[in-house]
Amino acid sequence: MSRLLLVGGGAAALVVAAIAWQSGRPSSSEFFVGKTKPPEAAPVCPWREPEVDLKLSFPNASRYELENHPLSGSRLELAERLGRALAPDENLLPVYRIYGETGAVGAVLTRRVKGTHGAIEVVIATDLRDQVCGLRLQRLREPEGVARALENPEWLRSFHGKTAGSGWDLGRDIPEVPPEARASAAAIAEGARSALILLAGTARSPSNAPVKAPHH
């Protein structure tokens, strides 16, 4: 008993020492000190106003749950579908799973995209078939004319029904916007398309099983 206790105590002390040593080392983000990360690796975009989006896209929702889907196992396949390499912040896809009284009713994804005049944060709501059922800009800093065009309800509704495999060309599959809003509009469309491709990627590979966060 006493030996067991001594060995156990020694092991615990070693673990604590290891944690202490580890806490003194720079975190991985500190290795970037002095280097500005590329814009694609923007900080994870939070979901700022769940109540607003739930009311708009899922009026019967009763709760939501955050699932973090690791995507590192299917990087090559996803890169092929996206037509570009995955950004470092795309290794993990946060998906807000929405539940009604009878079960899951859809999901919400958020993306931060590079608008012409600043970052634009897009909230994409999808139904159970991974089709867009709502799209809202939760944050943007575009001039008034551009903002008006991008936040036009008709334009935002044109995304409804789109899936990862749909056409996403501005002017053909999505209504055209004034020239000064074109770059930002294209960024929003590309952001939504990327989010849907990544969402579809979470269902393809068993290694992408979600890590659930606490209930909300």
Next chain:
Amino acid sequence: MTMFLLASRNLVRRPLRSALTLAGLSLGVAVLACLYSFGNGYKRALSGELDRMGVQLMLVPLGCPYDAAARVLKGKELDNSLPETALEEARRDPAVAVAAPLLMVALPRPHEGRADMWVGLDESALELKPWWRVSSGQKWFPDEAAVILGCDAAEIEMRAPGDDFFSPETGANLKVTGVLERSGTSDDSLFFVPLRTAQKMFQQPGRVTAIAIRLRDPELLRGASERLQQIPGAQVVTLTEMMGTFLSLLGAVRTLLLSLAFVALAISVLSVFNTLLAAVVERTNELSVMRAIGASRAQIVRLIATEALLLSGAGSVLGILLALSFGRGIENLVKGFLPMVPTQSLLSPTFTIGLQSLVIGVAVGVLGGLYPAWRASRLHPAAALKAE
């Protein structure tokens, strides 16, 4: 060596009791080590941050000077402002080497839980911030429609040199000309624009919120303070005064927390005392037999004292390791209560602090073991025979 083995065997005979005593002692030592480390770290981080400002004086609008200067240092806006004539007067003072105006305005973004912090500067700011480095783009504004972003601000806004940057609240459309390297200061999250641009954007023509001043010679501080104090509407705050105020505030908090740590250590003394006394009472026969077969009183004292030493030594080491592991959590907790929080880490664990905590922890243990040791040594050999 035999005494050491005997003492350690005695301790593991009652593992739960020893473990609980160890836990109590280690917690007390951990709190003490954290507080020592925190106090030193705060002082070092604060003076480092103030040194990097490269200023000895801050000219702020009338009001609470410490609040005003702290707000400027922390990158928060002030409620009132100074006329730009104060800047001219400050620059005329013979003791002033650099007087840099600042116009700071916060545009709250409640949905995002943060504020856009805009800072208007003129070129004199570069003399105060020689350590300013850009990771990309230019170090200074080529024209009035330019903005330089702190690295965190650029990351959140996804901006790089050459990109447009719009301020919806003021209607200003700017061009990003540079992104700063990470400095570990509040600069990382700020938007810097030329002073004139800031004055136009926020409709504050001819106004500044503070003037940072570096003297030709720090020895001239007193005279310069007295003269600058005469500028109408302005008041002078020396950074030494500010640091003194912050440190005395910290001192008060630290005294309170140290009192709590010493109460925890006092409880540890009682815990060691209780553990060893109970062990002595339980082992009356055994100790009496030891005396009967020739153990001297000094040897019995040494035995119990070694047990106290082992308990307190192990508890102190564990406490120091706990402090190293969970110090960051305690730091984050305490940061919320401080008036001016430097951005760098406030914990500064050193070998001396570890040694001090170890010595105090061991002393506490030995103190708790004194009476049980004395009592054990007073046992008469006859007690063993009587019990038999």
